[in-house]
Amino acid sequence: MKVALLYTRIRKDEKLLLSELRDRGHEVSKVDVKRTSFDLGDPPADLAGADLALDRCMATSQSRYAARFCRHYGIPVVNDPETAAVCSDKVRTSLALDEAGVPTPDTTVAFDTESALDAMESFGYPCVLKPVVGSWGRLMAKVDSRSAAEALVEHKATLGHYEHKVFYVQAFVDKPGRDLRVLATDGEPVAAMARSSDHWLTNAAKGADTETFAVDDRVADLVARASRAVGGGLLGVDLMETGEGYTVHEVNHAVEFKALDGASNVDVPGRVVDWLESVAAGSGHPEEVSA
Amino acid sequence: MASCIQCGDDVSLHESVEVGEIVDCGTCGVELEVVGDDPVNLAEAPELEEDWGE
Numbered sequence: 545m546k547v548a549l550l551y552t553r554i555r556k557d558e559k560l561l562l563s564e565l566r567d568r569g570h571e572v573s574k575v576d577v578k579r580t581s582f583d584l585g586d587p588p589a590d591l592a593g594a595d596l597a598l599d600r601c602m603a604t605s606q607s608r609y610a611a612r613f614c615r616h617y618g619i620p621v622v623n624d625p626e627t628a629a630v631c632s633d634k635v636r637t638s639l640a641l642d643e644a645g646v647p648t649p650d651t652t653v654a655f656d657t658e659s660a661l662d663a664m665e666s667f668g669y670p671c672v673l674k675p676v677v678g679s680w681g682r683l684m685a686k687v688d689s690r691s692a693a694e695a696l697v698e699h700k701a702t703l704g705h706y707e708h709k710v711f712y713v714q715a716f717v718d719k720p721g722r723d724l725r726v727l728a729t730d731g732e733p734v735a736a737m738a739r740s741s742d743h744w745l746t747n748a749a750k751g752a753d754t755e756t757f758a759v760d761d762r763v764a765d766l767v768a769r770a771s772r773a774v775g776g777g778l779l780g781v782d783l784m785e786t787g788e789g790y791t792v793h794e795v796n797h798a799v800e801f802k803a804l805d806g807a808s809n810v811d812v813p814g815r816v817v818d819w820l821e822s823v824a825a826g827s828g829h830p831e832e833v834s835a
Numbered sequence: 836m837a838s839c840i841q842c843g844d845d846v847s848l849h850e851s852v853e854v855g856e857i858v859d860c861g862t863c864g865v866e867l868e869v870v871g872d873d874p875v876n877l878a879e880a881p882e883l884e885e886d887w888g889e
Contacts, residue, residue: 552887553868553880554855562853576855578881604886679888705885749888780889796889 545824546571548594548619550610552578552602556802560813561598568817577606587617596824597621600798604632604677607798622823623797627775631797634676634712637774644773646766647791649784650715657697660711664693672714673697676707679796680749686716717791719784722746724757726781727801727812729819731771733759735810737803748800754807763790770795778816837875841865848875 547570551558554574565572575590575597582588591597597614599621601607608628614621623631630636641648649672652663664671664687673685673696687693700708722740725748726733736759739752746752759767767781770792780799783790805812837846842863852858856869857880866880 551855553857554853559851559853559856563851574853574855602887602889603884604888675885677886682885682888798889800889 545595545821546573546593547820547824548573548575548591548597548614550575550577550597550599550601550607550614552576552600552606555602555800557800558600560802560805561600561816564813564817565820568821575610577601577603577610582610582613584616587613587619591617591619594619596820598820599623599628602798604628604679604798608632620823622820623777623779624775627777627779628797630774631779631795632677634674634794635710637795640773641770641792641795644769646769646773647789649717649791649793652713654711654713655709657701657711660697660713661690661693663711663713665690667713667715669693670716672716673700674712674714676710676712681745681747684745686744714793717784717786717793719746719786722752722785723793724763724783724785724790725804726757726759726763726767726783727799727804727816728767728771728779728781729816730776731768733764733767734815734819735801735804735808735812736763737807739803748803754803756808766790766792778819837877839863839865839867840877840879841867846877 573590580588597619599607599611611621611625611628615625630640635653638651654660654663670686670688673687675683685696722738723746724738726736736757737754738757739746739748739754741752770781771779774795780796782794783792801812839846839860844862846860852869854869854872858867867877868880870876870878
């Protein structure tokens, strides 16, 4: 098959995929979206004739639009732009998960500072304030007091992009020093790891320690439902243990897996390419998006 | 081997370098993007943006 890999930067994740695709004899065309323009007519040369487009853009804005153009040109794209739109927006993710009955942390969205402060007072402290678009644990705030909350909302309202005036407030989940990342293809777990840290943020990008995690039936069920809720595809589903079960706090549509590839015994790029081949052959079916 | 566009010193590259990959200059520390591989051509890497991630 001919695969067009759309990218912002080529990270280790993309190198693993490129190597796996080439080793299997697939033709790969790399599309640097920063240096490519997309019009309403024909696809750009590097995309033309592709059996499958693989959106690996790091920039959410690039990912969302580039994937949509791929679909406009009639090129199957992983992930689907609707999935990207839901996953890249924490509000839409929360709504999709809740509508699908997937446990997710209690969340309130407010549009001005007083409403945001009311929401945080209602949750009590600590609570969490997150940007609606963002990743790698950046700009996440664990809010420990009223005075910290006041300072944070003032800063966001004064300094931020308009999206920072959408205050996404969430209950603080007292997790046991770790969270879980499950990489899944259309809801089927490929590999999983636990990410541990003394810090409240346990992102691998923040330097958390990683170890393989054996997916049990409850996690597998939640991963399948979370995947379906956002439209399926190649996803990184993040869960926290609550003591009584699990809660899904994030679904990543541009999932990085180099840490997972190192932590688990699974050939992650191999399994991902197996699935990409099935999608290109038409045996992988996009799922409905619920929000 | 290529030259850093910032400090001019040599930048070592591994065999499997890919266009689009980011390499660090060992001398001045600047991040460089590989924009061509035959011959190797380097440009200053774009700054990390707020919407980058996974």
